[in-house]
Amino acid sequence: MDITPMDIRNRPFSVEPYTNIMLPDGIFDTALKKQRITCFYTNTSGATLHEVTIYLEGVGDPGILPVAHSYFFPEIKPGASVRVSWLADFENGTPGKKLVSFIAQAKGMSLVRTLKQIFVSKTTRDTVTGEYTCTVEEGTLKISNMEVIGPKDKWQPCSERYKECRPTKGPWLPAKMSMTFYPNPSYAGVHGDLPFSDPWWKILAWIVAAIAAIVAIVAAALGEGTAGTAVGGTFDETTGDVDCCTPDPGGIPGDDSMTVAGVASAIATGAAAVGLSDDADPWWRGQEATPPAKGELTVAEPVNVSFDYPSGAPNAGVPYPVHVKWEYQRITTGSTYTHAIEETQKNIHVNGGVEVEVPSVHHAFEKPLVIKARFKREDGKLFVGEYLYAFSLLRSPDDMYFLVDLADDGIQHDDKPNDGTYTGSIHLEEVYRILLKHKLKLEGLWRVYVFAQDVNDATPDMLPQIAAERIGGFMVASGLQLTFDPTLPCPLQAQATLTVVS
Amino acid sequence: MSTVLEIRDGEPHWWNSPDIWVVPGSDPNGSPGQPIAGESAFLWGRVRNTGDQTASGARVDFYWSNPATGVLRSNSTLVGSAFVDLNPGDTKEVLCVIPWIPEIVNNGHECVVADVIHSSDPLPTPLPDEFDPPSYHQIAQKNLTVLVMKKSMMVMAVQVAAPIRKEKVLLVMTEFGGTLDKFDLVQAGLENYRPAKCNSLKVGLSLDPSCDESNKERLGKEIKLHLKPGTAKAVYLKVWPQELKPMTYVLLHVISRDEHKIVGGITYIIISGKED
Numbered sequence A: 001m002d003i004t005p006m007d008i009r010n011r012p013f014s015v016e017p018y019t020n021i022m023l024p025d026g027i028f029d030t031a032l033k034k035q036r037i038t039c040f041y042t043n044t045s046g047a048t049l050h051e052v053t054i055y056l057e058g059v060g061d062p063g064i065l066p067v068a069h070s071y072f073f074p075e076i077k078p079g080a081s082v083r084v085s086w087l088a089d090f091e092n093g094t095p096g097k098k099l100v101s102f103i104a105q106a107k108g109m110s111l112v113r114t115l116k117q118i119f120v121s122k123t124t125r126d127t128v129t130g131e132y133t134c135t136v137e138e139g140t141l142k143i144s145n146m147e148v149i150g151p152k153d154k155w156q157p158c159s160e161r162y163k164e165c166r167p168t169k170g171p172w173l174p175a176k177m178s179m180t181f182y183p184n185p186s187y188a189g190v191h192g193d194l195p196f197s198d199p200w201w202k203i204l205a206w207i208v209a210a211i212a213a214i215v216a217i218v219a220a221a222l223g224e225g226t227a228g229t230a231v232g233g234t235f236d237e238t239t240g241d242v243d244c245c246t247p248d249p250g251g252i253p254g255d256d257s258m259t260v261a262g263v264a265s266a267i268a269t270g271a272a273a274v275g276l277s278d279d280a281d282p283w284w285r286g287q288e289a290t291p292p293a294k295g296e297l298t299v300a301e302p303v304n305v306s307f308d309y310p311s312g313a314p315n316a317g318v319p320y321p322v323h324v325k326w327e328y329q330r331i332t333t334g335s336t337y338t339h340a341i342e343e344t345q346k347n348i349h350v351n352g353g354v355e356v357e358v359p360s361v362h363h364a365f366e367k368p369l370v371i372k373a374r375f376k377r378e379d380g381k382l383f384v385g386e387y388l389y390a391f392s393l394l395r396s397p398d399d400m401y402f403l404v405d406l407a408d409d410g411i412q413h414d415d416k417p418n419d420g421t422y423t424g425s426i427h428l429e430e431v432y433r434i435l436l437k438h439k440l441k442l443e444g445l446w447r448v449y450v451f452a453q454d455v456n457d458a459t460p461d462m463l464p465q466i467a468a469e470r471i472g473g474f475m476v477a478s479g480l481q482l483t484f485d486p487t488l489p490c491p492l493q494a495q496a497t498l499t500v501v502s
Numbered sequence B: 001m002s003t004v005l006e007i008r009d010g011e012p013h014w015w016n017s018p019d020i021w022v023v024p025g026s027d028p029n030g031s032p033g034q035p036i037a038g039e040s041a042f043l044w045g046r047v048r049n050t051g052d053q054t055a056s057g058a059r060v061d062f063y064w065s066n067p068a069t070g071v072l073r074s075n076s077t078l079v080g081s082a083f084v085d086l087n088p089g090d091t092k093e094v095l096c097v098i099p100w101i102p103e104i105v106n107n108g109h110e111c112v113v114a115d116v117i118h119s120s121d122p123l124p125t126p127l128p129d130e131f132d133p134p135s136y137h138q139i140a141q142k143n144l145t146v147l148v149m150k151k152s153m154m155v156m157a158v159q160v161a162a163p164i165r166k167e168k169v170l171l172v173m174t175e176f177g178g179t180l181d182k183f184d185l186v187q188a189g190l191e192n193y194r195p196a197k198c199n200s201l202k203v204g205l206s207l208d209p210s211c212d213e214s215n216k217e218r219l220g221k222e223i224k225l226h227l228k229p230g231t232a233k234a235v236y237l238k239v240w241p242q243e244l245k246p247m248t249y250v251l252l253h254v255i256s257r258d259e260h261k262i263v264g265g266i267t268y269i270i271i272s273g274k275e276d
Helices: A202-222 A258-275 A282-289 A428-437 B182-187
Strands: A013-016 A034-043 A049-059 A070-076 A081-089 A096-105 A112-125 A132-136 A139-151 A173-183 A236-242 A298-308 A321-332 A336-346 A353-357 A361-363 A369-376 A388-395 A401-406 A421-426 A444-454 A475-477 A496-501 B020-024 B041-049 B055-065 B076-086 B091-100 B111-117 B139-142 B144-148 B154-161 B168-176 B203-206 B222-227 B232-239 B248-257 B262-271
Touching (some): A034 A049, A034 A096, A034 A112, A049 A081, A049 B091, A096 B091, A139 A202, A173 A202, A173 A258, A258 A298, A258 A336, A258 A388, A258 A401, A258 A444, A282 A321, A282 A336, A353 A444, A369 A401, B020 B111, B041 B055, B041 B076, B041 B111, B055 B091, B076 B091, B076 B111, B154 B222, B168 B203, B203 B222, B222 B232, B232 B248
Parallel strands (some): A139 A236, A361 A496
Antiparallel strands (some): A013 A034, A034 A081, A049 B076, A096 A112, A132 A139, A139 A173, A173 A298, A353 A369, A444 A496, B020 B041, B041 B091, B168 B248, B203 B232
16 A cells, blocks of 8 residues: 655744744744644645545644644645644643654555654743743743834724724834843854754744734733733833734634734734844854854853834835844853944845735625735745745624635645645635624625745755754735834735625 | 444463554654663554544553553553544554653663543543553553573562552462564564573562572562552562573563452563673
């Protein structure tokens, strides 16, 4: 019997279930209790596979508890990548690389077991000092001061219902960070180990910023001390300058408006990662510039950085500039060395345009509403298949949000896998019941917003410093715009609209 | 319509299940073999659905415990769990992807138990303290240990325990002889071994862990123990050197029984070896 020809080619990534946002570089963190272990499973053969079952067999950490779930696909076309995910409790997980075992089996074939590594960090916050600590096996990053440009006090009402938006849902743009990396163990020579032997140290800073934002969003929606997060608190010395007009998270129980706040925070905190450069981050560059004397061990590496946004607030998918000033210090057993840089970095996670296709008029009870989106690369070619984690939000006439996953997998309403058209569907008959419950209307103008994050495609055989340059989790397309200018219209930009009739 | 999930017991000794094995090392897909104390290993199980209803998301739990003739939940440690989907008639191998590191104090000689849990074929509630594999098709045990013969007497501690809230009078005894099938030998990392021609094996059971050889002749082949509920005692198995040809083995069984039935056992595969 042939072995089912399916494989997971990229590292599985974390999706935060309240906001549906991929965490920085797909790394899991124990500060967020619930996360979705998400991956793309690819039919690597030249033939269509039939009646395919996929399930997660186990996670290689007794502190990480997945929920059993099996997916069934009537068929998976040649080359198609299907997106699958499993909810898991990470609260008692430990930092490090963990094996995850997945099983796929097609009809008439024997099962295939795929073992992939996921990366897990552990972020905590000292409630007395406010200091964040992000721990991985290779060391610990402490962030003692995280100044941000927060939301304005006066929110622009996007609609009558959101005129009293609470400013607790972000976004928060990084302005200053004081960080120190403590390698484990102290090392001799120019460079220490990279976290997970893969991403730059800056990813840990991005993780901390992202977690601080998600914690605040979840707290705003579900209340402080919620079961959703294992850390509390938020940012230091917030200044109110940024607008994004996100809906009130938790405004309607059960809707997906937290995703909008999550997208805003992903764009904003991602700016820190942009400022710290994808090619080589301040730690790597600082290490190169400060070779220690023979016999010295590096024990701590502080980096103080400030960010400025000369062209306005950062936005997804555009090459926005971030002006940064940073100073790296190498503290060794014998001396202290410094290296400082002031420069402008540009976002390289960009798109060359986004197209969204929906019918102009949709009859709610006839058939599912199909949403199609195409995301162009900078060179005009389309992103395809497993290169994007994509989803859309559908906004009702009364501003209730519904999440619709988008996939380029050739399944159901998606005509062909890997053709660059990401497709999702939702039947408004089911939505109607929810709207009725909240006394909201079905008929009228609906808005569609599409979003996409890139996926880390580093492979295990890459050298760590090469793999580190491949970073995933950046928002490369978003229906949401951030702005510093309160005179601009509502920055939640619908990419398509449709009229729903019954 | 029913689901029957089975992890097979061993034959003739139920504690030598062919459906549980160990892969030593850091690669779960490596060759089966004996675990090495202090080093990582992976546990595998094989589960079959002999019913006529699909079981989706069945959970297989893997436990280890000290070498014991009757393994209890209360003195076992959960290594981890794995999920499996089984259609009627399916047999699937299941990997516990959480690495297991056998304790150095036991020198890698430890018992492994696996059970499969699914709502359509449940175990009793509350779960009894005894795993009792012969009574439950969902549970099996692997108590098969390779013992490399040394030039001097070897002493192995064997735990004998009474379940919580049950007093036990247990008779612990030794037997030797028998053969293993090829699959068992492969799982033990002894693929090309064959049974040794061996008519006697000098072994004894004692409550004294010392290596004092003066009372060698007085040691018995069996010991009777009175155990209060929830308590355990150690019985020491002493094995004297035996000349064995290379690539041959002898089976030594330590069996524990109460007045009704055999409640547990350990099988040692004794092979020749050079002393370190």
